[in-house]
Amino acid sequence: MTPAPQPGRRRAHFVLCLLGALALVCAHAVPAAAGAPRTEGPRTPSPAAVDALVEEYREATGLPGAAVVLTHGTEVVHARGYGETPGGEPVTEHTPMAVASLSKSVTALAVVQLAEAGALALDDPVREHLPEFTMADPRADRITVRRLLDQTSGMSDTEFASYSRGRSTLTLRQSVADLRDVRLAAEPGTRWEYHNPNFQVAARLVEVVGGRSFADHLAERVFAPLGMDDSTTIDTDLDLPPSARGHVLLLGRAFAADEPRGFGNGSGGVVSTAADMGAWLVANTNGGRGPDGTRVLSAEGVRSLHSPSRVSGSYALGWSLDETSSGAPVVEHGGDLLTATAHQALLPESGHGVAVMANAGGSVAGAGPLAAALVDLIDSGSAPAPPTGTAASALDAVLLALGAAAVPLAWRGVRRARVWALARTGRPWWAVSARLLPYAAPPLLLAVLHEVVGRLFGGRDVAWFQVPYLFTSFWIALLLTALSCVAVVAARLVHVAAGRRRGAAGAAGDAGGAGAGLSGPDSRGRTS
Secondary structure, eight states, X not given: OOOOOOHHHHHHHHHHHHHHHHHHHHSOOOOOOOOOOOSSOOOOOOHHHHHHHHHXXXXXXXXXXXXXXXXXXXXXXXXXXXXXXXXXXXXXXXXXXXXXXXXXXXXHHHHHHHHHXXXXXXXXXXXXXXXXXXXXXXXXXXXXXXXXXXXOSSOOTTTOOTTTTTOOOOSHHHHHHTTTTOOOSSOTTSOOOOOTHHHHHHHHHHHHHHTSOHHHHIIIIXXXXXXXXXXXXXXXXXXXXXGGOEEXXXXXXEEEEOOOOOBOTTTTOEEEOHHXXXXXXXXXXXXXXXXTSOBSSOHHHHHXXXXXXXXXXXXXXXXXXXXXXXXXXXXXXXXXXXXXEEEEEEETTTTEEEEEEEXXXXXXXXXXXXXXXXXXXXXXXXXXXXXXXXXXXXXXXXXXXHHHHHHHHHHHHHHTHHHHHXXXXXXXXXXXXXHHGGGGHHHHHHHHHHHHHHHHXXXXXXXXXXXXXXXXXXXXXXXXXXXXXXXXXXXXXHHHHHHHXXXXXXXXXXXXXXXXXXXXXXXXXXXX
């Protein structure tokens, strides 16, 4: 007959199962099947078709709110909002929302504007125009303006982990100053690495060379000429307007959540609307001219923005190159906050543009898959089925159930801690510690989880406070398990220590009594 598992074994099995769930949570979802091969050229879908696709996507994923714009040539074909903001207001085409890293393409355009004005050259060393840019590495003197914009400067998250170090950067000047003690991860111009400070330095360069704040430069040289009257740029995520705040998804439901503070001006600080993003897309597909013909950049300047170098691979200047399912070229860029996402895509051959802003974080209900579906709708006339949040919700339920199960198990372990300690009376400390060692795994994993996630994300800098936003259900389950393990270990150690003190006191008493019997007075009052 098979013996029943002991409580310690059940706990060990539970811990191992929970640790194994990390691989399931962090694995990428299997992509949906691509749309049918294109039999005709790209075509502009009707507003009704766009609305139907967006609403189907929202229903399938639980996305609470989104803003979408579709352009063709010099025209904004369709711009509309769907769903609600965290405050319950309807999202419209004029609702300000975060565009996150789409801001990089705006920063790149501002820099190229200065190059076209003769104020700098893209292949000039950055320090030639920004002397305050210093690093603890002499190779930094060879970083050119272009290397900032195509992310081949040699700077890296591995050398400068701005989020996990907890720096409270508030200005572009301070962002540049934060780099003074940092070394490069590679020789400039030899390796591509996505690193937000590249664009923060570029934005500070715009300030110094242009002689005005970065926000003023964008307002006067980019947003106003294009009629982007509701667009701006902010320093930190705490400056987001209420309508630009987002959600985290758990169990298929959206929960409003504030974005934790992080500095993003230049790299992710632009706040815009679907209507304004329409003008931005037109300028990028129309040789630098907006919907009314106003030019913000030359056609050659726009081509330089969309052209990658040999080193950067598919990454251009704040844009990235890809292909549609039919092989047509796409120029795009995504943006991710912890509570909101955005995506923009240009189809150069047909002159179409798409931008999506979504007020939820995560990959299931993010803007990227919705933008990709809209690109497929343009490119082939059909779009793949939207991703469903069912699997994610089921995984959330399993993980939360595992975490909840840890609580009664811990309560039982605490109540039986005295019995457990008595059963190990007389055993050496190393033997007792060895039995408790498996309980250290969840607390240790909780402590280093941000580093594990960073490695899963290709070496990106991930701070501990970001993990609950990225993997909410797993983090809750791991937290409950870690606290449960700590409680059980603490209770057992307390009882082991108490038992040993009692044993030591008893042994001392026995020794004292024995000594008294040997040296005490005899029946006649004499001592031996």
